Amino acid sequence: MTALPRIAPMLATPGALPSPADEHLWSTETKHDGQRALVYLPGDRTMVIRSRSGADITAAYPELRALATALGDVSAVLDGEIVVLDEAGRSSFERLQPRMGLAASPAKAARLAAQAPAHLILFDVLHLDGRTLTELPYTGRRDTLKGLVQGGPDWSVPTAVTGHCRQALELARSQGLEGLVLKRLDSVYEPGRRSPAWIKVRNVHTADVVVGGWMPGQGRLGGLPGAVLVGEYVDGVLVYRGSVGTGWNERERADLARLLDVAAVDDCPFTPAPAAPGARWVLPRLVAEVRYTTRTRAGLLRHPVWHRLRPDLAPGA
Numbered sequence: 001m002t003a004l005p006r007i008a009p010m011l012a013t014p015g016a017l018p019s020p021a022d023e024h025l026w027s028t029e030t031k032h033d034g035q036r037a038l039v040y041l042p043g044d045r046t047m048v049i050r051s052r053s054g055a056d057i058t059a060a061y062p063e064l065r066a067l068a069t070a071l072g073d074v075s076a077v078l079d080g081e082i083v084v085l086d087e088a089g090r091s092s093f094e095r096l097q098p099r100m101g102l103a104a105s106p107a108k109a110a111r112l113a114a115q116a117p118a119h120l121i122l123f124d125v126l127h128l129d130g131r132t133l134t135e136l137p138y139t140g141r142r143d144t145l146k147g148l149v150q151g152g153p154d155w156s157v158p159t160a161v162t163g164h165c166r167q168a169l170e171l172a173r174s175q176g177l178e179g180l181v182l183k184r185l186d187s188v189y190e191p192g193r194r195s196p197a198w199i200k201v202r203n204v205h206t207a208d209v210v211v212g213g214w215m216p217g218q219g220r221l222g223g224l225p226g227a228v229l230v231g232e233y234v235d236g237v238l239v240y241r242g243s244v245g246t247g248w249n250e251r252e253r254a255d256l257a258r259l260l261d262v263a264a265v266d267d268c269p270f271t272p273a274p275a276a277p278g279a280r281w282v283l284p285r286l287v288a289e290v291r292y293t294t295r296t297r298a299g300l301l302r303h304p305v306w307h308r309l310r311p312d313l314a315p316g317a
Contacts, residue, residue, distance in 0.1 A: 003042075004040050004041075004042055004075065004077055004127060005077070005127060005132065006050075006054070007038060007077055007126050007127065007134070007191050008054070008191045008192030009036055009038060009052055009079060009191070009192070010079075010189050010190045010191060010192070010193060010195055010198065011192075011193065011194040011195070011198070012181050012194070012195070012198035012199060012200040013194055013195060013196050013198065013199055013200070014199075014200055014201075014202075015196070015199040015200070015201065016199075016201060017165045017166060017169065017182070017201055018165060018182065018199075020166070023163040023164065023165045023166075024162065024163045025184055025185060025186075026162070026163065026165060026182045026183065026184055026185065026199075027138060027139075027142070027160045027161065027162055027182070027183045027184075027185055028160065028161045028162070028163070028164065028165055028168040028180055028181075028182055029123060029158055029159075029160050029180065029181045029182075029183065030158060030159075030172060030177055030180065030181075031172075031177070031178045031179040031180050031181045031200055031201075031202070032081045032083050032091040032121055032178070033083065033091045033092065033093040033096075033178050033294070034081040034082050034083035034084075034091050034093065034096055034121070035051065035052075035057075035081065035082045035083075035096060035100060036051065036052040036079075036080075036081055036082075037049050037050070037051065037057070037079075037080050037081060037082045037120065038050045038051075038077065038078070038079055038126075039067070039076075039077070039078040039079075039080060039120070039122070040077055041067075041068055041071055041074060041075060041076045041077070041078070042075055043072075043073045043074055043075035043076075043129075044073070045068050045069050045072065045073075046068055047064075047065060047067060047068035049061060049064065049082075055103070056103060057100075057103045058103065059102070059103045059104070059105075059106045059109060060099060060100065060101070060102040060103045060109045061082060061099065061109070061113070061118045061120075062106070062109060062110055062113055063113045063117055063118060063154050064082070064118060064120050064154055064155065066152065066153070066154060067120065067152065067154070067155050070150070070152055071148070071149070074128070074129065074148065075127075075128070075129050075130065076125060076127060076128045076129070076148065077125070077126045077127035077128075078122050078124065078125055078126070078145070078149070079122070079123060079124035079125070079126055079189075080120050080121050080122040080123055080124070080155075081120075081121045081123070082096070082099075082118050082119070082120055082121075083096060083118065083119050083121060084096040084099060084116050084117070084118055084119070085119055088175075088176070090175070090176060090177060091178070093302075094296045094297060095116050096116075096118070098112055098116065099112055099113075099116060099118055117154065118154065119154055119155065119156070120154060120155040120156075121155070121156060121157075121158055122145065122149055122155060122156070122157050123145070123157070123158060123160075124141055124142075124145060124189065125141055125144050125145040125148060125149075126141075126189055126191075128144065128148070133189070134188060134189035134190075134191060135188050135189075136188065136189075137185065137186045137187065137188065138183050138184065138185055138186070138187045138188075138189075139185050139186075141189065142160060145157060160183075162185065165180070165182060168180055169201060169203065172203055173203045176294070177203065178202060178203060178293055178294060179200065179201050179202040179203045179293070180200070180201045181198060181199070181200050181201075182198070182199045182200075182201065183197065183198050183199075184197045184198075202293050202303075203293065204291045204292070204293065205291065205292055205293070205294075206289055206290065206291050206292075206307065207232070207241075207289070207290055207292065207301065208287055208288070208289055208310055208313055209230035209231060209232055209241055209244075209287070209288055209289075209290055209301075210230060210231055210232065210233065210238060210284045210285075210286070210287055210288075210315045210316070211228050211229070211230055211260070211282060211284065211286040211287075211288060212229050212230065212231050212238055212240070212268070212269040212270050212281065212282065212284045213228070213229035213268065213269070213270075213276065213279045213280055213281045213282055214226075214227065214228045214229060214260050214279070214280050214282065215227045215228075215229070215243065215245075215276065215278060215279055215280075216278065216280065221253075223257070224253050224254065224257045225253065225256055225257055225260060226245055227243040227244060227245035228243065228244050228245075228256070228260075228288075228306070229242075229243050229270070229274065229276060229279060230242060230243070230244055230288065230290065230301075230304075231269075231270050231284070232299075233315065233316040236316070237271045238269050238270050238271060238284050238315075239270065239271065239299070240270040240272075240273075240274040240300075241299060241300055241301050242300045242301040242304055243276075243304075244288075244290055244301075244304045244305065244306050246305050246306065247290075247291075247305040247306030247307060248306055256309075259286060260280070260282050260286075263282035263283045263285060263286065264280065264281070264282055265281050265282060265283055266281065267281060268281050269281060269282075269283070269284040284315050285315055286309065286315075287309070287310040287311075287313040287314070287315055288306060288307070288308065288309050288310060289307045289308050289309075289310050290304045290305060290306055290307055291304070291305045291307050292304040292305070
C-alpha cells in the first residue's frame, strides 16, 4: 500500500465580500468555529486525523473512526473541521475545547465523546487513490468530494452556494453563525499557504461596554494599557465580559492611558471579580464600543476589538 502524502492545510485570508459584479466567481461556505483536521485514510479501514500543526489527534475523537469503515478501501486525504454542535446545531468552540488535547488520554476522550460528540465537516479532498488533486480547481475537487463521501452520523459535507455572498452573510448573521468562507471557483489548493483565493468573512457584532480595569503592557508598551478589562451592567452590578487588547493606534493608546490613570481605584468594580493577576482597577465611568464575533454561554465576548470611546453614553444607561 502506497503511503499517503503529508499535506499542510491551505488557510483563508481575512477579508471582505467580493463586489456584487464578482460574486459569481466565488463559492460560499459557512465558517465553523472548530479545530482544523486533515484526515488520512490509507484504504484499510483505519484513519489518522492530524491537526493544523500536523499533530496526530485521532485518539481524541474516537467517534469519528466510523468514517474509515464507511469509506472502506478508499485511499484518500480529506480536509475538514471538527466541531461540537450546540442545541441549535451551531458549532460551539466553547463546547469543543474540553475535547481538544486528549490524544494521550483515550479513556477521558471516550467519556467526553458520549457527553459532547464531535462532528467532522469535510470540505475538500486533496488526494484520492494514488492521485494528488491539489492542482484541480475548487469545483473539480468539490464534485469529487460529493461523489466520495455520503453524510454519516458524525460527519457531513456542507452545502456550498455559488454567488449570493451578501444574502449568505445576512443569513449567517440571523442564525448566529460566525461568518463565511469564500473560495474562488477556479482556485487550486495551496498547501500551507494563507491564500487570497480563500477569504474568511466574520460576522461582527457591537456592544457598548464599561471599562473597569486594565492590564499593563509589556516591552515597548510598558506603562501603557496592553488590554482593558470590560463589563456590562446587569441588575445594577458590573459583570465582567472579557479583555480587549487590539484596535488602538499609538496615539489612541496613549490617550486612553491618561484617562485610566486619573480613574485609578484600589478595589475591583466587577462582581464577581475576574481572575486577572496584575490588573489595575479604575472607576467604571468610561464607556467604549467594541466589536466581537460571538459570546460564550457565560456572556464573555469572543475576539473583541476596540472601536471607540463613547463619551456620549453613561455607564449602565
